[in-house]
Amino acid sequence: xxxxxxxxxxxxxxxxxxxxxxxxxxxxxxxxxxxxxxxxxxxxxxxxxxxxxxxxxxxxxxxxxxxxxxxxxxxxxxxxxxxxxxxxxxxxxxxxxxxxxxxxxxxxxxxxxxxxxxxxxxxxxxxxxxxxxxxxxxxxxxxxxxxxxxxxxxxxxxxxxxxxxxxxxxxxxxxxxxxxxxxxxxxxxxxxxxxxxxxxxxxxxxxxxxxxxxxxxxxxxxxxxxxxxxxxxxxxxxxxxxxxxxxxxxxxxxxxxxxxxxxxxxxxxxxxxxxxxxxxxxxxxxxxxxxxxxxxxxxxxxxxxxxxxxxxxxxxxxxxxx
Amino acid sequence: xxxxxxxxxxxxxxxxxxxxxxxxxxxxxxxxxxxxxxxxxxxxxxxxxxxxxxxxxxxxxxxxxxxxxxxxxxxxxxxxxxxxxxxxxxxxxxxxxxxxxxxxxxxxxxxxxxxxxxxxxxxxxxxxxxxxxxxxxxxxxxxxxxxxxxxxxxxxxxxxxxxx
Numbered sequence: 391x392x393x394x395x396x397x398x399x400x401x402x403x404x405x406x407x408x409x410x411x412x413x414x415x416x417x418x419x420x421x422x423x424x425x426x427x428x429x430x431x432x433x434x435x436x437x438x439x440x441x442x443x444x445x446x447x448x449x450x451x452x453x454x455x456x457x458x459x460x461x462x463x464x465x466x467x468x469x470x471x472x473x474x475x476x477x478x479x480x481x482x483x484x485x486x487x488x489x490x491x492x493x494x495x496x497x498x499x500x501x502x503x504x505x506x507x508x509x510x511x512x513x514x515x516x517x518x519x520x521x522x523x524x525x526x527x528x529x530x531x532x533x534x535x536x537x538x539x540x541x542x543x544x545x546x547x548x549x550x551x552x553x554x555x556x557x558x559x560x561x562x563x564x565x566x567x568x569x570x571x572x573x574x575x576x577x578x579x580x581x582x583x584x585x586x587x588x589x590x591x592x593x594x595x596x597x598x599x600x601x602x603x604x605x606x607x608x609x610x611x612x613x614x615x616x617x618x619x620x621x622x623x624x625x626x627x628x629x630x631x632x633x634x635x636x637x638x639x640x641x642x643x644x645x646x647x648x649x650x651x652x653x654x655x656x657x658x659x660x661x662x663x664x665x666x667x668x669x670x671x672x673x674x675x676x677x678x679x680x681x682x683x684x685x686x687x688x689x690x691x692x693x694x695x696x697x698x699x700x701x702x703x704x705x706x707x708x709x710x711x712x
Numbered sequence: 713x714x715x716x717x718x719x720x721x722x723x724x725x726x727x728x729x730x731x732x733x734x735x736x737x738x739x740x741x742x743x744x745x746x747x748x749x750x751x752x753x754x755x756x757x758x759x760x761x762x763x764x765x766x767x768x769x770x771x772x773x774x775x776x777x778x779x780x781x782x783x784x785x786x787x788x789x790x791x792x793x794x795x796x797x798x799x800x801x802x803x804x805x806x807x808x809x810x811x812x813x814x815x816x817x818x819x820x821x822x823x824x825x826x827x828x829x830x831x832x833x834x835x836x837x838x839x840x841x842x843x844x845x846x847x848x849x850x851x852x853x854x855x856x857x858x859x860x861x862x863x864x865x866x867x868x869x870x871x872x873x874x875x876x
Contacts, residue, residue, distance in 0.1 A: 462818055462819075463751075463776040463777065463816070463817050463818055464776060464777035464815055464816070464817070479777065479792075481777075481815060481816060482816040483816065504776070504777055504792065504793070505775065505776065505792075505793040505794065506776050507775070507776070632794075632795070636794050637793065637794050641794060641795065647794055648772070648773075648774045648793055648794055649793075649794075
């Protein structure tokens with residue numbers, strides 16, 4: 391009888407103790423022994439829940455390891471703004487992890503960088519870092535967008551091309567360089583910050599008044615030359631475009647991305663000069679950061695820094711003015 | 713039909729079948745196929761090329777990350793949505809080869825397969841024609857032997873005596 395009881399106890403110990411030991415080690419002992427916090431985030435397409443958990447709270451100064459895994463299709467993981475964290479693609483069953491220690495409080499977003507479903511752009515999660523005093527600093531407002539609002543500019547207004555009516559894809563930048571050098575252009579036009587608040591079309595109208603003798607074609611070339619960014623876009627900017635914009639706007643800005651058919655409004659065509667000549671740089675900037683109203687353009691203000699956004703605006707100009 | 717005429721006709725047919733180039737294999741060309749991948753199929757799901765062709769696959773994905781793995785040709789390529797990829801190889805082995813998705817793309821991922829058929833340079837109709845013509849010629853030959861013997865024109869060694 392006694393031997394039978396000890397056998398029963400042994401069976402119960404094995405049946406209950408084994409899972410307890412394994413799970414207890416994984417979720418109890420390991421986090422206790424580890425000096426840093428480990429958060430496992432399971433990624434799935436937004437239709438089945440997106441990131442889980444979608445919100446993570448950490449304290450400033452606390453070392454945290456974020457471990458991302460995918461449960462359905464390939465996702466890509468990046469954390470922004472300003473952290474420069476891009477973990478690349480996570481195939482189902484694989485993990486990618488990063489250890490972070492924040493100096494200060496702030497709000498960050500981890501997001502998917504690979505098209506994973508029609509709702510891919512909704513796949514975002516929040517990383518809240520509480521400051522040492524227990525508060526979370528609010529996300530700073532964008533001065534550029536506030537200036538636009540103060541100026542009364544409607545970011546979503548449709549473009550009204552005045553001068554360029556047909557696609558002027560024959561613009562010659564080399565001709566523009568010689569024309570711009572020959573004309574004694576106002577100093578403002580050489581100022582990149584001034585150019586951001588004006589459309590190429592406005593400048594063409596201005597130049598038409600200043601130099602009535604010069605042909606429209608030459609003036610358009612000169613304006614294109616002025617707006618063309620002097621530096622080649624960086625690899626990081628090209629990567630940001632490819633990960634976040636190309637799905638709808640197309641790899642080369644022709645508005646022919648594979649997801650273009652899914653949007654309610656046809657994605658903007660950056661190679662269309664008639665359209666781009668009516669755009670202000672800061673309006674493009676605001677559109678990227680705030681998103682479009684009524685179109686399916688998502689907001690990227692919580693993902694990119696202002697510098698990254700300006701680099702993307704330059705990237706759009708270099709796509710159109712080639 | 714005189715036996716000599718038939719034999720000549722059949723022999724000509726065999727020579728034609730063996731040596732005349734078939735319309736689709738006298739020159740190996742280049743085949744470009746656009747293959748689009750979606751959950752959970754390849755479009756097209758069946759591709760036919762001829763042996764010796766240079767095959768160019770333009771691979772695209774229109775939803776999630778897929779992979780293109782071609783059995784037998786050691787082709788393996790990860791395809792991200794929006795970034796077309798081109799692979800080229802010479803289809804030097806004939807047969808039917810499966811291509812399948814090599815990156816887990818969802819619940820039905822294991823069933824995402826297609827097939828590449830590399831036609832051998834001996835076309836089916838040629839092989840079938842040879843297989844059919846040779847026995848018929850042989851049977852006809854036997855028949856002629858038999859008739860020749862019955863009419864007493866020729867002697868053959870294997871004709872049974874009992875039938876006379």
